[in-house]
Each structure stands twice: as C-alpha cells, then as structure tokens.
Amino acid sequence: MQKITILIHCKDQKSIIASVTNYIASIDGNIIYLDQHVDAIENVFFMRLECEFNKQKWDLEAMKNDFKTHLADPLNMTWDMYQQENKPKMALFVSKYDHCLYDILGRYCAGELELEIPLIISNHEDLKPVAERFNIPFFHIPFTKENKETGELEHLDILKKFEVNFIVLARYMQIITPKVIEQYKNKIINIHHSFLPAFPGAKPYHSAFERGVKIIGATSHYVTEGLDEGPIIEQDISRVAHNHSIEDFIMKGRDLERMVLARAIKLHSERKIMVYNNKTVVFS
Amino acid sequence: MQKITILIHCKDQKSIIASVTNYIASIDGNIIYLDQHVDAIENVFFMRLECEFNKQKWDLEAMKNDFKTHLADPLNMTWDMYQQENKPKMALFVSKYDHCLYDILGRYCAGELELEIPLIISNHEDLKPVAERFNIPFFHIPFTKENKETGELEHLDILKKFEVNFIVLARYMQIITPKVIEQYKNKIINIHHSFLPAFPGAKPYHSAFERGVKIIGATSHYVTEGLDEGPIIEQDISRVAHNHSIEDFIMKGRDLERMVLARAIKLHSERKIMVYNNKTVVFS
Amino acid sequence: MQKITILIHCKDQKSIIASVTNYIASIDGNIIYLDQHVDAIENVFFMRLECEFNKQKWDLEAMKNDFKTHLADPLNMTWDMYQQENKPKMALFVSKYDHCLYDILGRYCAGELELEIPLIISNHEDLKPVAERFNIPFFHIPFTKENKETGELEHLDILKKFEVNFIVLARYMQIITPKVIEQYKNKIINIHHSFLPAFPGAKPYHSAFERGVKIIGATSHYVTEGLDEGPIIEQDISRVAHNHSIEDFIMKGRDLERMVLARAIKLHSERKIMVYNNKTVVFS
Amino acid sequence: MQKITILIHCKDQKSIIASVTNYIASIDGNIIYLDQHVDAIENVFFMRLECEFNKQKWDLEAMKNDFKTHLADPLNMTWDMYQQENKPKMALFVSKYDHCLYDILGRYCAGELELEIPLIISNHEDLKPVAERFNIPFFHIPFTKENKETGELEHLDILKKFEVNFIVLARYMQIITPKVIEQYKNKIINIHHSFLPAFPGAKPYHSAFERGVKIIGATSHYVTEGLDEGPIIEQDISRVAHNHSIEDFIMKGRDLERMVLARAIKLHSERKIMVYNNKTVVFS
Known part of the structure; x- marks a missing residue:
C-alpha cells in the first residue's frame, strides 16, 4: 500500500464532500484522514485527505491524471x-x-522531520563549522547591496540544482528578492521575532521592551513582497515582566523562535498548510 | 430553514463518510459543518454534522425516523x-x-450560553440570595449521611418535573448517588480543582502546595461512580511559584475552575462532546 | 497590629535597601513582604513593602510624617x-x-476584591438593571459630541462626591476627557480587546481576523491621552485557528477581556503597580 | 570588579534583610540584585544576592571567611x-x-548556558557519534542488574576525576544509586515525561493517553531516593485532543522535555535554586 496526501480547494458547492469521498471509494482508495474547512465569507471549500492505495494498481502520475479528469476538472478544483x-x-x-x-x-538528526536538507546557504561564513559538524553542504553566497543580482542568480541556480522544494529562513536577516519569492510562492518560511502585526521590521525586542509589553511573541510566516506581511503559519508567546532586560527578552525570544519555526517546518513538510487570501488554513 | 446537529458513532467501515454525506444530499440537506474522528485503536468512527433543512418539509420526528431507517440502522450506528x-x-x-x-x-445573563437554567439545587441555604438575585428557582434539599435516600428521591423528582437535560455540579461537594448517575449518564458535569489524575479527592490545593508543584490545574469531567475518574472534558492550568501560599493557590484556582467549567458547559450544551471508553471526543 | 503597604521609587543609590530596612526596624516595624526592582537603564530604584506596626503606637498620619522626615525626604523619594x-x-x-x-x-460579591464599588456610571441606560440586581447606585450620564462638556462636569462631580480612588472602564467605549485623565493620573484602567500594540483603536477582532493571526489577545492599561498608548498592566492571549469566525474571535475575546481586566483591578486595588516612563512595575 | 552570587537560608528573624544589606555595604560591596522569600509556615528565610566587589581587595576564600565570621555564623545561616x-x-x-x-x-554551542560539559556518560554506545560530533568525551559505562556495583564505582570515579559539580539525566532511563544521590544531593536533575505527580514511573504518555487527559506535561526535578518524588524545579504543559495518537503525545512531549530540562539546567547553573523540605525556591 502507498499513502497519498491530497489538498483541494475550490468554490464551495452542494455535495462537495460526497463527490470527493465517492470518487476515492470508486478508485478503491481508503480514506484514513479527512479534514475540511469552509470559508463562509469567501465561499471557498478546503480539504485535506490522507488515503491508502494499492501500490501495484496506481502510480502517482496515473492517479493524478485520473483525479484531474474525473474529479478536479469537473469541479474546478485547485489541488495537489x-x-x-x-x-x-x-x-x-x-x-x-x-x-x-x-x-x-538537532530535530533533523533526531528523526523528527519528514524532509531532507540537501544544503545550507549563508551570506556569511560564520556558521560553516556548524554545517560541517552535521555533514551538510554549505554555500557561502555574499549578499550585499552591490552584489544582490549575482547573489540572486546564484541562489536560483543552486536551489534548482538541488531540486529544492521549499526554503526556510532561519534568522537569515536579508530581504529575499522578488524573483525568488515568485518562483517559490508560499514556499519560503520566515521566522520573525515578534508577535506580528506588532513590531514588524528590525529590532522588535527593543521595541517591545520600550513599549512595556507583558508578553512577547514570535511568528512564522510565508514570505511575500511586503515585509513581515505574508500569511501567518504559527505564533507563540512568552510572559515577560518589569524585571526582564532587553537581553532577557532576546534570550526568551530564542526559545520562541526555535519552537515557532520548528512547528512551521513540520506543518509545511507534512503538507498540512493551504494558503488563501494571505491567510493560512492549517490542518491538524 | 432549520438547523440540525447530528452526532454519530459506529464501527469504522469503508466509505462511511460518503454514505453519510450522500444520505444528507439525498434528503435535500445542506451540510454546513462536518467533523469526524476515527479511533484507529478501537476501530470506531465518530462524526458531528450541522445541516440545514427546509422547515416545511421535515419535522424532527419524521427526520429521525427516516435517518434511522435509511442510514443509522443499516450501518449499525449509535446516534443523536x-x-x-x-x-x-x-x-x-x-x-x-x-x-x-x-x-x-453572569454568562447566562450576558447571552453566552445556549441553554436554559430552570433551577438551582443546594444542600445548604447559603446561596439562595444569589439565586434570587438572578430570579432562578432555588431548592434547598439537605443531603447528609442520614437523609441521602430521601435527598436522592427529591433530586430525581425535581429533575424530572423540570425536564432537566443535564446537571452541572458547580462545586457541589457531595457525592452523587449511583441511581442519579445512571439516569443521567454522561449528563452530569463536575469541576474538580486539580489537574486530574493528580490530586483526586478532597483538598487538592493543599496537596499540590505540599508537593511543591510549579503548575496547578482544574478539570471538568462527566461524573461516574469512580470518584474523579469520569471522562475528562476540559483542563487548564496556571503557574505557581514558591512565593505563593495555599490561599494564593486557592485564589488562582478559582479562575481555573470558572473557566474550565464554563467551557465544559458550553461544549456540552452545543452538543460537541461524545463519550467513548471513558474518554471524550470534543469537536471544535 | 496594623498592616501598612509602602511604595517607593527614587534614584538608585548605594545601600538604599539597607537604609529602608534599617528605618523600618528603627520604628519597630516588622517587614513581612519586600520586593524591589532596579531599572538599570534609567537608574531608578523601586520598592514595595508590607509591614506590621503596633496600632496603638502609630496612626497613619504620624507614620507618614516620620517616614517623610527621616527617610523619604533625605533620599529624595517619591512614595505612597x-x-x-x-x-x-x-x-x-x-x-x-x-x-x-x-x-x-460576581467577583466583588464572591469576596475576591479588596475594594468598594460605590457606583456605576454609564452613557446608556441598558445596564441599569444589572446595577440594580447587585444593589449598586447607577448614574446615567449621556456622553455625546454635543454634551461632552456637561458630561465631563457631571463625571468629575460624582467621582468627587463618592470619593472615588480609581476608575475602571469596563468596555466603556468612550474617550475619556483630558481633564478627567489629569485628575486621575494612573488611576483609570481600560481594557482593550487586542494584544497591544497590535490593533489599537476600533474593531480589533475584525482586524485580527483579516490579518489571519493565530493568537488573539487583550490588554489592560492605564488611560493616557494617547489612544491605547498608556502603560500596560496585564495581557493575555488565546489561540485561534482558520476555522474560527469573527464571532468566535469575539466570544473567545470576552473571556480574555474578563480575565485581563479582573487581574488589573486586583493588582491596582492591592497597590502592587508602580508607573514609570509609560511602563508598569508590577509586584507579585 | 568581580561578580559574586550569594545564597542564604536561615530561621526568619527580625531585621534579617537589614543585617545582610548592612554587612554587604560594610565590606564595600554593591548589591545589583536581591530577592528574598519567607516561608511563613516553616518560618524560614531565603535570600539570593548578586553583588559586585573590588577584585584586588577580595579573593573568594577571604570573602567567604569574612562572611562566615561576621554574618553567617552569628545568624546561624546555611549559605553558599x-x-x-x-x-x-x-x-x-x-x-x-x-x-x-x-x-x-545545541544550546551549549550557541552560548546560552553558563556551564561546562566535560563529559557524557551512557549505558549504551548509541549516542557516541553525537558526542563525537560535538567533541565531548563519551564514556560507555554499562549499567545492568548484574554490574550495578561496578557501574556505580566507575560513575563516582569519573565524576570525581572531571570535578563534576552537577549531573543531568537527559532521558537516562536508569535508577541512580543511593550512594551517587547522597554525594550529589540536590545536584542531580532528571526530566520526567509527565506532569508530576500524575503518571510517575514508566510509560507516562501511554497512561495519559489511556486516561484521556486534555493536557500533557513534563517535569524537571532533583533526584532523590523516592522515584519521581524529588523537589520539582520546573513544569510545562501542552494541549492534546481526542485526535492525537500516543505517537502524537510522544512527539509533543519531546518538545516539553527539551524545554523543561533546558530551563532547569539554566536555573541550576546560574545558582537560582534553593531546596527546602522537598520543594524548591526558584529565584528569577
């Protein structure tokens, strides 16, 4: 048996769930997980399915063709x-x-992530020893005002060469160029060290300290051209008090950044996220 | 249009979702919410549906009969x-x-709860003025070792007379008798002031203080014959520290008790809870 | 014995704690609680003390005079x-x-708050029955663009007449006038239904829904002339997901508003808050 | 200047804070942090100080002697x-x-921990490659029923040789012998994968799943002879629901274990924990 994950969204319509589940039954699939969501304001239907199919009977391409012809096209679905x-x-x-x-x-080596990490890219050489310690190819691609264009070309080149499916900015601190964003739409995950939309941009812990908040946060989101304005995937928070310094905020924030980014990576790699209208549907 | 909530559980079986959604479509119902859960260990299927039906076409009794004949009986469902x-x-x-x-x-008067409160029962007279302040009939039914049997009869009598659907023990502090539990199976909600299964029984805040825990909790659960052993509906916690006294634990606990009981009441009254194997399935 | 709470702030200086504790010992006081905080950036020292004194020996006015002469004035303290x-x-x-x-x-009647509520003021008559239910005098003072000035005069008049120490805006929805703010500086508590500084102003739940956040919040703060910009007292949050509607946000938010406002009221009434530089020091 | 941390506990007594702060002032120390706690039931006073002293004037041994003679012995203090x-x-x-x-x-290499890790000890060879990856000496000391005694001797030998100050059981899964516990009293930290005192012993996630809890937890504590009964340092929790499998509990639990153990290590290494009556005082 093989396990297949299907993501669907389309205009909401009568009997849509019955249509999908009847189709899966008709091709001898067994649904082992189904979750769906209706955006009642936009009138859009979202569904995530996990199914089991006979491996001999179906290869992925054949199944995609059949799905497209008999279900997706007739119901005008966007799907994966x-x-x-x-x-x-x-x-x-x-x-x-x-x-x-x-x-x-650490999570990768401990077997917690269903993904591969073929490479690490950095605009500095500082973290090369970390990459080496974990035996992962490290590419130093400088990225300054002057060499943005060559940097971008190198990025695209390497990403293509390694057949990269998605990108994670683990405190990368540089603006991603529009061309890369366009080619990896809803496939670049950033961690921002504030509770967005509060404190976008640089030095959010300093701003939070200045404002005297009692809770700080971190936000993982897909990168769009608007700075820190992309679809939010996950957020979490930590309490702070008057006796915490900016350094304490930063230290507590590191834990938030780790957790909130790790959860986003896990959700994305398990194909549990759909994006619509600059918002995410996150299936459990 | 009328809105109907349907709860189903049965043995998991192939195409079960398609069977249900096809049936609803066949009687001109429109599914506006569907959530389901499969207990893979016990091989049991759970579903909650909210549907809209034409009010002229269907009354509740007719629909129940049709549902039983054409869907529930053939698939051997337990349902409501x-x-x-x-x-x-x-x-x-x-x-x-x-x-x-x-x-x-307060929540009731503020319109947050989809339920009616026809009466308050107490083994003491202390809270009668509160009931009067909110214009709710108050019945003082003493309940001591000596008069448990007459107390139980009075309880059952009044509950029947007021056509009570479910019971909430808002820090009632008395053991409910087996006969009442039997007649209101999975319909009596208790709030226990600890993070069960830690600290069952009396004086949990004192025990938590003694043990030096860093987090206290509260648990709402359905009442069964085993003390504090019934299906858990909801839990929540609050941080405590070395500088909190038992009195602080109790004061913080009051907020937990309020919240955790209020959420259980809301979930139960909106028919979002199913019980199986001494555990709850809680739909969102 | 009588219990006295003392709040102090002054320039940080060597041996300041020794100076205070020596003084208390010198007048036969017993310190039962001491907490202090140093703002290392601003070089300001904050302290909160609870002490026991012989009731016969000291009345409050005498003690204040002695404290001022022998400790506060020499060390240039601001104090209460x-x-x-x-x-x-x-x-x-x-x-x-x-x-x-x-x-x-409800909390007031349940004996959880160390304060008195001599009156309720509203710009509408809707909640008069609630006030009557709890036997608290209710004053209907219309407050529109046209009658702001008379409204403000009435407010100040009644507040003075009832010797009000602090004001709580329990979703009052009107802007407080500068004259009232000035007379009750750091003594007016508002509850804002967002995680400030995100979503200030009107309709924050709608804005949060629009942005697709995964966490909503509420903030209690002292009122200053800048809208939702005053010193933050307390914040809390609640998780939301793609399947929550704006109505769900609002309903979840009600619990946040209740909790976050109640905690601020408790802290303020127990004199645990000091304000400095538009931030709060909140002692535990 | 040198920074000195002082931990004190003794019987609570009048003017104790003044005594300590006067002493520090008398030897030209500057208090940069002070926190204290009185256990009103046991009548015990706890204090943590951070002070700055002139490095030329005082070495640690001289200061200890002076402190002992002029403050600690007269007031019958236990101190470090x-x-x-x-x-x-x-x-x-x-x-x-x-x-x-x-x-x-990872935290160690990222510079978050104020400690040294001179060695890793294991009863299996599985994690030797991880130790090598981080260049930390790894000792494989088998520890079964048969060789407990030699294992214990080897443990004590190596711990002494490397001048180990405290031990962290990072899911070590073996019972520590009484002799080691005695020599490292309140210096062995364990992480237990449940919300103690719920689910002590083996397989707590399975027990939590079986009971149908809505929240799981993890607990870090000092090791005593009673299994999972030592003083609790830190706890945290994570929400679970009916649709989480035991595997989901375990995966969510891994994050809890990481966080709760890391916080305990940080607190212990920064000398912020005092133990009394099988409970911890944890200074912030």
Whole structure:
C-alpha cells in the first residue's frame, strides 16, 4: 500500500464532500484522514485527505491524471497530490545567528522531520563549522547591496540544482528578492521575532521592551513582497515582566523562535498548510 | 430553514463518510459543518454534522425516523439528532462556594450560553440570595449521611418535573448517588480543582502546595461512580511559584475552575462532546 | 497590629535597601513582604513593602510624617503609604457590553476584591438593571459630541462626591476627557480587546481576523491621552485557528477581556503597580 | 570588579534583610540584585544576592571567611557563595533517546548556558557519534542488574576525576544509586515525561493517553531516593485532543522535555535554586 496526501480547494458547492469521498471509494482508495474547512465569507471549500492505495494498481502520475479528469476538472478544483514516502527537500538560509540552525539540525538528526536538507546557504561564513559538524553542504553566497543580482542568480541556480522544494529562513536577516519569492510562492518560511502585526521590521525586542509589553511573541510566516506581511503559519508567546532586560527578552525570544519555526517546518513538510487570501488554513 | 446537529458513532467501515454525506444530499440537506474522528485503536468512527433543512418539509420526528431507517440502522450506528433552536435545560447543583455560580449566571445573563437554567439545587441555604438575585428557582434539599435516600428521591423528582437535560455540579461537594448517575449518564458535569489524575479527592490545593508543584490545574469531567475518574472534558492550568501560599493557590484556582467549567458547559450544551471508553471526543 | 503597604521609587543609590530596612526596624516595624526592582537603564530604584506596626503606637498620619522626615525626604523619594484595611473606592464606567460588568460584580460579591464599588456610571441606560440586581447606585450620564462638556462636569462631580480612588472602564467605549485623565493620573484602567500594540483603536477582532493571526489577545492599561498608548498592566492571549469566525474571535475575546481586566483591578486595588516612563512595575 | 552570587537560608528573624544589606555595604560591596522569600509556615528565610566587589581587595576564600565570621555564623545561616566567572561543570547522562541531548548541546554551542560539559556518560554506545560530533568525551559505562556495583564505582570515579559539580539525566532511563544521590544531593536533575505527580514511573504518555487527559506535561526535578518524588524545579504543559495518537503525545512531549530540562539546567547553573523540605525556591 502507498499513502497519498491530497489538498483541494475550490468554490464551495452542494455535495462537495460526497463527490470527493465517492470518487476515492470508486478508485478503491481508503480514506484514513479527512479534514475540511469552509470559508463562509469567501465561499471557498478546503480539504485535506490522507488515503491508502494499492501500490501495484496506481502510480502517482496515473492517479493524478485520473483525479484531474474525473474529479478536479469537473469541479474546478485547485489541488495537489503527494506520495508521503517522497520527502520534500528543504534549503536552509542562515546568517550569523545559530540557535535556530542548531535546533533544526538537532530535530533533523533526531528523526523528527519528514524532509531532507540537501544544503545550507549563508551570506556569511560564520556558521560553516556548524554545517560541517552535521555533514551538510554549505554555500557561502555574499549578499550585499552591490552584489544582490549575482547573489540572486546564484541562489536560483543552486536551489534548482538541488531540486529544492521549499526554503526556510532561519534568522537569515536579508530581504529575499522578488524573483525568488515568485518562483517559490508560499514556499519560503520566515521566522520573525515578534508577535506580528506588532513590531514588524528590525529590532522588535527593543521595541517591545520600550513599549512595556507583558508578553512577547514570535511568528512564522510565508514570505511575500511586503515585509513581515505574508500569511501567518504559527505564533507563540512568552510572559515577560518589569524585571526582564532587553537581553532577557532576546534570550526568551530564542526559545520562541526555535519552537515557532520548528512547528512551521513540520506543518509545511507534512503538507498540512493551504494558503488563501494571505491567510493560512492549517490542518491538524 | 432549520438547523440540525447530528452526532454519530459506529464501527469504522469503508466509505462511511460518503454514505453519510450522500444520505444528507439525498434528503435535500445542506451540510454546513462536518467533523469526524476515527479511533484507529478501537476501530470506531465518530462524526458531528450541522445541516440545514427546509422547515416545511421535515419535522424532527419524521427526520429521525427516516435517518434511522435509511442510514443509522443499516450501518449499525449509535446516534443523536437535535434541533439547534431547542435549547437544553441545565440544573445547577451548588453548596457554599459561590464563584462558579456567579460566573455561570453572569454568562447566562450576558447571552453566552445556549441553554436554559430552570433551577438551582443546594444542600445548604447559603446561596439562595444569589439565586434570587438572578430570579432562578432555588431548592434547598439537605443531603447528609442520614437523609441521602430521601435527598436522592427529591433530586430525581425535581429533575424530572423540570425536564432537566443535564446537571452541572458547580462545586457541589457531595457525592452523587449511583441511581442519579445512571439516569443521567454522561449528563452530569463536575469541576474538580486539580489537574486530574493528580490530586483526586478532597483538598487538592493543599496537596499540590505540599508537593511543591510549579503548575496547578482544574478539570471538568462527566461524573461516574469512580470518584474523579469520569471522562475528562476540559483542563487548564496556571503557574505557581514558591512565593505563593495555599490561599494564593486557592485564589488562582478559582479562575481555573470558572473557566474550565464554563467551557465544559458550553461544549456540552452545543452538543460537541461524545463519550467513548471513558474518554471524550470534543469537536471544535 | 496594623498592616501598612509602602511604595517607593527614587534614584538608585548605594545601600538604599539597607537604609529602608534599617528605618523600618528603627520604628519597630516588622517587614513581612519586600520586593524591589532596579531599572538599570534609567537608574531608578523601586520598592514595595508590607509591614506590621503596633496600632496603638502609630496612626497613619504620624507614620507618614516620620517616614517623610527621616527617610523619604533625605533620599529624595517619591512614595505612597496605605493602610491595608482601608479599601480603595472604584467607579465602574460601562456602556452596553455586560460581560465584564457581570464578571467584576460576581467577583466583588464572591469576596475576591479588596475594594468598594460605590457606583456605576454609564452613557446608556441598558445596564441599569444589572446595577440594580447587585444593589449598586447607577448614574446615567449621556456622553455625546454635543454634551461632552456637561458630561465631563457631571463625571468629575460624582467621582468627587463618592470619593472615588480609581476608575475602571469596563468596555466603556468612550474617550475619556483630558481633564478627567489629569485628575486621575494612573488611576483609570481600560481594557482593550487586542494584544497591544497590535490593533489599537476600533474593531480589533475584525482586524485580527483579516490579518489571519493565530493568537488573539487583550490588554489592560492605564488611560493616557494617547489612544491605547498608556502603560500596560496585564495581557493575555488565546489561540485561534482558520476555522474560527469573527464571532468566535469575539466570544473567545470576552473571556480574555474578563480575565485581563479582573487581574488589573486586583493588582491596582492591592497597590502592587508602580508607573514609570509609560511602563508598569508590577509586584507579585 | 568581580561578580559574586550569594545564597542564604536561615530561621526568619527580625531585621534579617537589614543585617545582610548592612554587612554587604560594610565590606564595600554593591548589591545589583536581591530577592528574598519567607516561608511563613516553616518560618524560614531565603535570600539570593548578586553583588559586585573590588577584585584586588577580595579573593573568594577571604570573602567567604569574612562572611562566615561576621554574618553567617552569628545568624546561624546555611549559605553558599560563587564567583560568576567560575562556571559549574555538568555531566550529561544519556541512554538511547537523543532529542534532549541534541537540544542541550545545541544550546551549549550557541552560548546560552553558563556551564561546562566535560563529559557524557551512557549505558549504551548509541549516542557516541553525537558526542563525537560535538567533541565531548563519551564514556560507555554499562549499567545492568548484574554490574550495578561496578557501574556505580566507575560513575563516582569519573565524576570525581572531571570535578563534576552537577549531573543531568537527559532521558537516562536508569535508577541512580543511593550512594551517587547522597554525594550529589540536590545536584542531580532528571526530566520526567509527565506532569508530576500524575503518571510517575514508566510509560507516562501511554497512561495519559489511556486516561484521556486534555493536557500533557513534563517535569524537571532533583533526584532523590523516592522515584519521581524529588523537589520539582520546573513544569510545562501542552494541549492534546481526542485526535492525537500516543505517537502524537510522544512527539509533543519531546518538545516539553527539551524545554523543561533546558530551563532547569539554566536555573541550576546560574545558582537560582534553593531546596527546602522537598520543594524548591526558584529565584528569577
């Protein structure tokens, strides 16, 4: 048996669930997970399915064709279909901060992530030893005002060469160029160290300290052209008090950044997120 | 249009979702909410549906008969069907503590609860003025070792007379008798002031203080014959520290008790809970 | 014995704690609680003390004079001193929302708040029956663009007449005028239904829904002339998901508003808050 | 200047804070942090100080002698004094689970922990490659029923040789022998994967699943002879629901274990914990 994950969204319509489940039954699939959501304001239907199919009977391409012809096209669906054994390839972009990098690589080695990490890209050489420690290819691609264009070309080149499916900015600290964003739409995950939309941009812990908040946060989101304005995937918070310094905020924030980014990576790699209208539907 | 809530559980079986959604489509119903759960270990299927039906075409009894004949009996389902406009009647049992009582009555008057409170029962007279303040009939039914049997009879009599659908023990502090439990199976909600299964029984805050825990909790659960062993509906916690006294634990606990009981009442009255194997399935 | 609470702030200086504790010992006081905080950036020292004194020996005025002469003036302190048995008087301002009002009055009647509520003021008559239910004088003072000036005069008049110590805006929905703010500086508590500084101003739940956040919040703060910009007292949050509607946000938010406002009221009435530089020091 | 941390506990007595702060002032120390706690039931006073002293004037031994003679002995104090630049040495005990190990080593390399890790000890060879990856000496000391006694001797030998100050059991899964516990009293930290005192002993996630709890937890505590009964340092929780399998509990639990153990390590290494009556005082 093979396990297949299917993501669907389309205009909401009568008997849509029956249509899908009847179709799966008709091709001898067994639904082992189904979750759906209706956006009642936009009138859009979202569904995530996990099904089991006979491996001999169906290969992925044949199934995609059949699904398209008999279900997706007639109902005007936007959809994706994945074999679960086919793990996505994730590129890590880092700069100088190492705490998220260590956390992700630790989880990766501990077998918690259903993905592959073929490479790490950085605009600095500082974290090369960490990559080496975990035996992951490290590419130093400088990225300054002057060499943005060559940097972008190198990025695209390497991402293509390694067949990267999605990108994670683990405190990368650089603006991603529009061309890369366009080619990896809803496939670049950033961790921002504030509770968005509060404190976008630089130095959010300093701003939070200045404002005297009692709770700080972190936000993982897909990267769009608007700075820190992309679809939010996950957020979490930590309490702070008057006796915490900015350094305490930063230290507590590191734990938030680690957790909130790790959860986003896990959700994305398990194909549990759909994006619509700059918001995410996150299936459990 | 009328809104109908349907709860189903049965042995898991192929195409079960298609069977249900096809049936609803066949009688011109429109599914506006569907959630399901499969207990993979026990091989049991759970589903909650909210549907809209033409009010002229179907009354509740006719629909129940049709559902039973054409779907539930053939698939050997256990099920319930409710008209949403038909609010359940809740009896409140209290003793001397008033904080949960004030919280529930405040929410009731503020229009947050889809239920009716026809009466309050207590083994003491202390909270009669609170009942009067909110214009709810108050019955003082003493309940001591000596008069348990007459107390139980009075309870059953009044509950029947007021057509009570479910009972909430808002810090009632007395053991409910087996006969009442049997007649209101999975319909009596208790709030226990600890994070069960830690600290069952009396004086849990004192035990938690003694043990030096860093987090206290509260648990709402259905009442079974085993003390504090019934199916858990909801839990929540609050941080404590070395500088909190037992009195601080109790004060913080009051907020937990209020919240955790209020959420259980809301979930039960909106028919979002199913019980199986001494555990709850709680739909969102 | 009488219990006295002392709040102090002054420039940080060597041996400041020794100076204070020596002074208390010198007048036969017994310190039963001491907490202090140093703002290392601003070089300011904050301290909160609870002490016991012989009731025969000291009355409050005499003690204040002695404290001023022998400790506060020499060390250039800003300070306050309260008898704990002397409960502050709180005015409640409400409009049409009743959930915070019910929660506060419930806690008040349940004996959880060390304060008195001599009156409720509203710009509408809707909540008069709630006030009557709890036997608290209710004053209807219309407050529109046209009659702001007379409204303000009436407010100040009644607040003075009832010797009000602090004001709580329990979803009052009106802007407080500068003259009232000036007379009750750091003594007016508002509850804002967002996680400030995100979503200030009107309709924060709608904005949060629109942005697709995964966590909503509420913030209690002292009122200053800048809208929702005053010193933050307390914040809390609640998780939301794609399947929550704006109505769900609002319903979950009601619980946040209740809790976050109730905690601020408790902290303020127990004299645990000091304000400095638009931030709060909140002692435990 | 040198930074000194002082921990004190003694019988509560009048003017105790003044005595301490006067003493520090008398030897030209500057208090930069002071927190104290009075256990009103046991009548015990606890204090934690951070002070700055002239490095030329005082070495640690001289200061200890002076402190003992002029303050600690007269007031019958139990106390400890540490130079902050003198980092404690931590031994890591592991077995086969690697997630806590990766997390601790990642934090260590990222510079978040004020300690040294001179060695890792394990009863299995599985995690040797992880130790090598981080260049930390790894000792394989088998520990079964048959060789407990030689194992214990080897443990004590190596711990002494490396001058270990405290031990962390990062999911070590073996019972520590009484002799080791005695020599490292309140210096062995364990992480238990449940919300103690619920579910002590083996397989707590399975027990939690079976009971149908809505929240799972993890607990870090000092090891005593009673299994999972030692003083609790830190706890945290995570929500679970009916649709989570035991595997989901375990995966969510890994994050709890990481966080709760990391916080305990940080608190212990920064000398913020005092133990009394099987409970901890944890200074912030």
